[in-house]
Amino acid sequence: MKKEIAVIGLGKFGFYFARTLAELGTPVIGIDSHASRVQRARDVLTQVFRADATSSEALEQLGLGEVPHVLVSVGDSIAASSMICMYLKELGVERVWVKAVNPDHQRLLYKLGVDEVIIPEQFAAVQLASRVAIPGFLQYATFDSEMSFQELVVDRWAGRTLRDLDLTNRRGIQIIAIRGKDEKNFHFLPSADYVLRKGDHLVVIRRTSDMGEIRA
Secondary structure: OOOOEEEEOOOHHHHHHHHHHHHOOOOEEEEEOOHHHHHHHOOOOOEEEEOOOOOHHHHHHOOHHHOOEEEEOOOOOHHHHHHHHHHHHHHOOOEEEEEOOOHHHHHHHHHOOOOEEEOHHHHHHHHHHHHHHOOOEEEEEOOEEEEEEEEEEOOOOOOOEHHHHOHHHHHOEEEEEEEOOOOOOOEEOOOOOOEOOOOOEEEEEEEHHHOOOOOO
């Protein structure tokens, strides 16, 4: 069974984040102080509570100290989000993610010990620009914003094995999945002796800072 995730703040970003998790089968606890947002989320999330998350007592009573992962998305209030994150860390929450409104807010949150800070507009802009500028760009790796996935289509590398190409050492990229030209599904963690064919689709992971064009 998947571990529960809590989302504090069920405005646009928080609600869509929580709803997507729920649709993917993750139990989600939603928390907001607005009755209308709580009502909207009742039919979507596992549990929903109306509470003032800036109260450390309320967070403790809701049992958030037992939840391993919490996302904080409380609008534009820097003070409120900072207080909530501090309380969550004091309660022992393993991973705290939070939506920030600007880079200064982001720096402050990291100094409080937050594990991940997201500026939605900045993130979306970088994603879109990368998709325009970098052929085959997919998305940032969820575990590290410095790493990105990219899809490549084999042409020049046809007839060579992954061992021959030695892409990890020579190019700093790792092939994690391959889909043949006429196949519907990807095969993950391919063998080093796999012989590439023209038209094969490769999913690779590489550093975002090194995202120059690769001719496969």
